Amino acid sequence: MTTSGEQATGESRPLGSYDVIVVGAGFAGATVARELAERGGKSVIVLEQRHHIGGNAYDRLDDAGVLIHQYGPHIFHTVDQRVFDYVSRFTTWNGYSHEVLADVHGTYLPVPFNKQSLRLAFGHERGAYLIAKLIERFGDEKKVPISELRKEADPDLVEIADYVWENVFLHYTTKQWGKSADEIDVSVTARVPVFVSEDCRYFTDPHQGLPTEGYTKIFERMLAHPLITVRTNVDARPLLDLSEPGVVRVDGKPYAGTVIYTGPLDELFGCRHGRLPYRSLDFVFETHDVDQFQPRGTINYTVSEDYTRITEFKHLTRQELPGKTTIVREYSRDYDPESGMDPYYPEVNAEVQAMHAAYVALTEQLPSFYPLGRLAEYRYYNMDATVAKALDLADALLEENK
Numbered sequence: 001m002t003t004s005g006e007q008a009t010g011e012s013r014p015l016g017s018y019d020v021i022v023v024g025a026g027f028a029g030a031t032v033a034r035e036l037a038e039r040g041g042k043s044v045i046v047l048e049q050r051h052h053i054g055g056n057a058y059d060r061l062d063d064a065g066v067l068i069h070q071y072g073p074h075i076f077h078t079v080d081q082r083v084f085d086y087v088s089r090f091t092t093w094n095g096y097s098h099e100v101l102a103d104v105h106g107t108y109l110p111v112p113f114n115k116q117s118l119r120l121a122f123g124h125e126r127g128a129y130l131i132a133k134l135i136e137r138f139g140d141e142k143k144v145p146i147s148e149l150r151k152e153a154d155p156d157l158v159e160i161a162d163y164v165w166e167n168v169f170l171h172y173t174t175k176q177w178g179k180s181a182d183e184i185d186v187s188v189t190a191r192v193p194v195f196v197s198e199d200c201r202y203f204t205d206p207h208q209g210l211p212t213e214g215y216t217k218i219f220e221r222m223l224a225h226p227l228i229t230v231r232t233n234v235d236a237r238p239l240l241d242l243s244e245p246g247v248v249r250v251d252g253k254p255y256a257g258t259v260i261y262t263g264p265l266d267e268l269f270g271c272r273h274g275r276l277p278y279r280s281l282d283f284v285f286e287t288h289d290v291d292q293f294q295p296r297g298t299i300n301y302t303v304s305e306d307y308t309r310i311t312e313f314k315h316l317t318r319q320e321l322p323g324k325t326t327i328v329r330e331y332s333r334d335y336d337p338e339s340g341m342d343p344y345y346p347e348v349n350a351e352v353q354a355m356h357a358a359y360v361a362l363t364e365q366l367p368s369f370y371p372l373g374r375l376a377e378y379r380y381y382n383m384d385a386t387v388a389k390a391l392d393l394a395d396a397l398l399e400e401n402k
Helices: 027-038 081-088 115-122 124-138 155-177 186-190 215-222 313-317 350-364 383-400
Strands: 006-008 020-023 044-047 059-061 067-069 076-078 100-104 107-111 143-145 193-195 207-209 228-231 258-261 278-288 298-301 309-312 325-334 369-371
Touching: 020 027, 027 044, 027 215, 027 228, 027 258, 027 383, 059 215, 067 313, 067 325, 076 081, 076 383, 081 383, 100 155, 107 115, 107 155, 115 124, 115 155, 124 155, 155 193, 155 298, 155 325, 309 313, 313 325, 350 369
Parallel strands: 020 044, 020 258, 044 228, 100 298, 258 369
Antiparallel strands: 006 228, 059 067, 076 207, 100 107, 143 193, 278 325, 298 309, 309 325
């Protein structure tokens, strides 16, 4: 596919003539579009604001010939067999298993913090002692949240928790969220584990890796259906008139079809209930004239630097390109939509969730209008969860139309 204008196997025609309008060409939009076209025989138009398909999973060759992820590293992983089988229709996988190191005062420690991390951080003898304590208390091959460890009466277990909290979690998360630890939602803290294992993989899901030919190829294949039309460089918001309760107008006329919206709901409704807060990211890419820049695909800078991590793409993609490699440094920022930033991480708390619920209520007043995906649902979804949600929505819509 090209990267601008009309991308389609079908002819160009008025928006209102399509059975389904899908806003957004990421995993949510592309999956539901393919399902409704393929299984439901629906004519679908996909509107994408960016110049390309693929959402944040979009990848491309840079000027050095390195396959980069434009919006930061994306590693596909899932325990969901249906999702894996579905996405595998459109790609093969390169077998990559993600490993992450934390740079703690110049020492590289595997994260999630595990047995190897303990021996590196505390020395072999002390580390072995602490590992034995963890196994005795929680069992081997277990993931123990540091929030649980910090509540333990055993001072040795608390020492592990305090070390991980200070050197892996606290400063890194403060950079990432721009808040003190006390201000960060407890659900974030609860996800930080100590893994009582020698396994250094960041994800232990049975299915993981990167698409052999890249993510963009997946989307090209998913959207290559005679009933799907794709238009990029199109902001759908001015085309959807939602000003009249209970009515969706497209190009000024009432629309009787289905709308699936994967963008931010607050912006769709003019932020009438307030603006939903996000954290955004700045990506600084660098190409170096070496085969390899760092020992693993991603290194987190947990106690130093103003960036959060560096990713080197050739580790992830397994691309063979001697003498050249490209890295990206990530800087976390407050989201400012007026400056062209992209929203990445929703800042979840009770007040904001209530705000989002008010926007969802507005969509529920509209006929056949469905918010879908991480932006519309104001939740951080991994790629597999996004595909699962899209498949579930497609199932429900197709069942309704039987």
